[in-house]
Amino acid sequence: MSYKVAVLAGDGIGPEVMAEARKVLVEVEKRFGLDIEYSEYDVGGAAIDNHGCPLPEATLKGCDQADAILFGSVGGPKWQHLPPDSQPERGALLPLRGHFQLFCNLRPAKLHDGLEALSPLRADISSQGFDVVCVRELTGGIYFGKPKGRQGEGETEEAFDTMRYSRREIRRIAKIAFETARLRKQKVTSIDKANVLACSVLWREVVEEVAKDYPDVTLEHMYIDNATMQLLRRPFDFDVVLCSNLFGDILSDEIAMLTGSMGLLSSASINGSGFGLYEPAGGSAPDIAGKGIANPVAQILSAALMLRYSLQQEDAACAIERAVGKALAEGFLTGELLPAAQRDQAKTTKQMGDFIANAI
Amino acid sequence: MSYKVAVLAGDGIGPEVMAEARKVLVEVEKRFGLDIEYSEYDVGGAAIDNHGCPLPEATLKGCDQADAILFGSVGGPKWQHLPPDSQPERGALLPLRGHFQLFCNLRPAKLHDGLEALSPLRADISSQGFDVVCVRELTGGIYFGKPKGRQGEGETEEAFDTMRYSRREIRRIAKIAFETARLRKQKVTSIDKANVLACSVLWREVVEEVAKDYPDVTLEHMYIDNATMQLLRRPFDFDVVLCSNLFGDILSDEIAMLTGSMGLLSSASINGSGFGLYEPAGGSAPDIAGKGIANPVAQILSAALMLRYSLQQEDAACAIERAVGKALAEGFLTGELLPAAQRDQAKTTKQMGDFIANAI
Ligand SMILES: CC(C)[C@H](C(=O)O)[C@@H](O)C(=O)O
Ligand SMILES: CC(C)[C@H](C(=O)O)[C@@H](O)C(=O)O
Numbered sequence A, B: 001m002s003y004k005v006a007v008l009a010g011d012g013i014g015p016e017v018m019a020e021a022r023k024v025l026v027e028v029e030k031r032f033g034l035d036i037e038y039s040e041y042d043v044g045g046a047a048i049d050n051h052g053c054p055l056p057e058a059t060l061k062g063c064d065q066a067d068a069i070l071f072g073s074v075g076g077p078k079w080q081h082l083p084p085d086s087q088p089e090r091g092a093l094l095p096l097r098g099h100f101q102l103f104c105n106l107r108p109a110k111l112h113d114g115l116e117a118l119s120p121l122r123a124d125i126s127s128q129g130f131d132v133v134c135v136r137e138l139t140g141g142i143y144f145g146k147p148k149g150r151q152g153e154g155e156t157e158e159a160f161d162t163m164r165y166s167r168r169e170i171r172r173i174a175k176i177a178f179e180t181a182r183l184r185k186q187k188v189t190s191i192d193k194a195n196v197l198a199c200s201v202l203w204r205e206v207v208e209e210v211a212k213d214y215p216d217v218t219l220e221h222m223y224i225d226n227a228t229m230q231l232l233r234r235p236f237d238f239d240v241v242l243c244s245n246l247f248g249d250i251l252s253d254e255i256a257m258l259t260g261s262m263g264l265l266s267s268a269s270i271n272g273s274g275f276g277l278y279e280p281a282g283g284s285a286p287d288i289a290g291k292g293i294a295n296p297v298a299q300i301l302s303a304a305l306m307l308r309y310s311l312q313q314e315d316a317a318c319a320i321e322r323a324v325g326k327a328l329a330e331g332f333l334t335g336e337l338l339p340a341a342q343r344d345q346a347k348t349t350k351q352m353g354d355f356i357a358n359a360i
Helices: A014-032 A045-051 A057-064 A088-099 A167-182 A198-211 A224-233 A245-259 A297-309 A314-329 A340-345 A349-359 B014-032 B045-051 B057-064 B088-099 B167-182 B198-211 B224-233 B245-259 B297-309 B314-329 B340-345 B349-359
Strands: A002-010 A035-040 A068-073 A104-110 A131-137 A149-151 A158-166 A187-192 A218-223 A240-243 A266-270 A276-280 B002-010 B035-040 B068-073 B104-110 B131-137 B149-151 B158-166 B187-192 B218-223 B240-243 B266-270 B276-280
Touching: A002 A014, A002 A045, A002 A057, A002 A088, A014 A035, A014 A068, A014 A297, A014 A314, A014 A349, A045 A088, A057 A088, A068 A297, A104 A167, A104 A245, A131 A167, A131 A245, A149 B198, A158 A167, A158 A198, A158 B198, A167 A187, A167 A198, A167 A240, A187 A198, A187 A224, A187 A245, A198 A218, A198 B149, A198 B158, A218 A224, A224 A245, A224 B245, A240 A245, A245 B224, A266 A297, A276 A297, A297 A314, A297 A349, A314 A349, B002 B014, B002 B045, B002 B057, B002 B088, B014 B035, B014 B068, B014 B297, B014 B314, B014 B349, B045 B088, B057 B088, B068 B297, B104 B167, B104 B245, B131 B167, B131 B245, B158 B167, B158 B198, B167 B187, B167 B198, B167 B240, B187 B198, B187 B224, B187 B245, B198 B218, B218 B224, B224 B245, B240 B245, B266 B297, B276 B297, B297 B314, B297 B349, B314 B349
Parallel strands: A002 A035, A002 A068, A068 A276, A131 A240, A187 A218, A187 A240, B002 B035, B002 B068, B068 B276, B131 B240, B187 B218, B187 B240
Antiparallel strands: A104 A131, A104 A266, A149 A158, A158 B158, A266 A276, B104 B131, B104 B266, B149 B158, B266 B276
16 A cells, blocks of 8 residues: 655754654554655745745645644744734644635544543542543534624724534534544544534534434533533543634643643544544744653554545554554653652653564 | 713612612712712613513613713522523623623722631632723623534534624733723733734734833733733733633623622722623522612722713712722621621621711
8 A cells, every 4th residue: 555645844843853754654664564655845944935925836736745734833932923814823824724624623532541640630539531522513613703803993903713613514524523433432422612602503503413324322512611611520521522713722722731741641532534634733832842851642542643644544544553562551750740750761752663563 | 070871780789789879979069069960771681571682772872972871780589591682781781782782891909907717718818919900891702703603414513603803902901901000000911812813922922012002001911821820820910901802791790700899899990981780799699689788889880980980070989989898998898798706797788878978
């Protein structure tokens, strides 16, 4: 089987952790007889420096020719003075999502055995563990809705954004949430603000319709304000959390932080034809970039998601996940996951990559 | 000094906790020589049952004639099948906010000494305490922006909402945030999503302008997604959190839950002429209504906020807050604030009210 992958390592810790993901993929290719051709392209701040814009034409063309995008992370203080549209994060990610119609963002987040103490939650809550997947709509809602802009002058000048959802957009993301729940704990919590937003009223209607085709899955609706609270008290009661674009942005980050181990979290952004962009949930972490201490696990798990969703190589994906599980179970960890007193046992970025590659 | 207060006790625990607030106000009137005339009106589910709508004309008229509204809480399972517009929460609160132009919502939330263990946060985080005021814009943004509705048919049918903010609207709420910070720890964290929303870009611009008049106050901007995370890791780094309507709805609830003691939190919704609506941050808690065990403190503290902001009786407000502080410091608490093993020492709603009234 031969595939093409566009590699967009980006800024900060992106290149370092990407190198480890590539190392692991080499072993996966050997073991599963895959032939993956990688092409590297500039993106984000690196692309601004080299080509004057965060998503150059050549990068987009390269992605067009690939079966999937393996994305590192973008952004950093160097480019923070730029206007929002030209900044690395927004200028690279939003156009990529729009261009490839990556309407579905999957963000798994769980508390790993033995790492419960990293969670910012009280011990009696975190000790119960949790395992949630956030299914976020990624190409609609207030992110892309038109009109968006400004009008008027002086104190009456106003800005406006439009939140917009069609039945079709809601239905396709809701289906994915129910399919996902079917393979897990058969529960979907759909997040909305139906007591205020017209979009949420339609959202609830369509989600109810989709639910009829999944009698084996329990559906509950929850207001976004209440969801931010319930996740703090009883995260273990959630399984699949279905969100619109904006609410998913907010809740998936809250859920990620609840694990206390952002360096372990990956995400998949996919479209209707199996094409996808795979990236760590954390950022470019410029403060630790270049020190060789960043955790490569999120990037490595992003490669696993890529194998699963875009390359249809479930066994290879599982092999990576098992290898990562082995590292975590053996306490083979980077510094940020260790209690202060055990930091001298911290593994480097490279050591983590080597261990996981060897375990494939 | 004589005042008129419209009392809208509402549903669930509303009437019970309101009775205790009234009891405390009687003592305050005596001690500070105030003359408050109370008029009671139906609102929420009670109003639906008695008059067919959650905010009857008579209630609105009564409020029009008052100096302030002391609000209980509305809603419950009995009215949940109604369409969103007719439900108690939305059908009463949104029109009241709109009618009286209550553009500023203040929600103080702090971790009380000795009650840190109630927080869902890890002990080493909650032990550092926190004390935050959320300043939320309450009459603009996507709640009230036009157009809002539906169009089209079949799978292309779509719903839309409009987020809209003018310089004037942003400026007046930002000023209140800075004034508030001045009397506290001189820090404002302004929440937005300026990497995606046109409204947030304007929001940031205007907040920067307002900040120039408050050189003694530190301003930081934070994206809403990042804010939900940072509040979990380091709530003690926040002082005044300035939010638009939707982001404030979400964050103020997250912050409230971080205290773990919703029954102690009150809120003020005020307009430019000192008129305001004062209500507990929690809901109508139908599950414990009528049992005499609900915590009346949030309602009592709402009365204190009313004295402070609408009746300009700062000393009277402080007297209530001191009396409440005394109850908490002496461990005079309702059941939900006590560890399971000490529940037999739980005070009733009435006992709490009596204690606080006596302490005035
Ligand atoms: C960078 C930003 C535009 C983006 C978003 O809001 O979607 C980010 O927060 C994310 O969640 O991937
Ligand atoms: C009931 C609802 C419309 C309301 C809001 O969203 O503002 C409530 O959640 C609140 O925060 O007061």
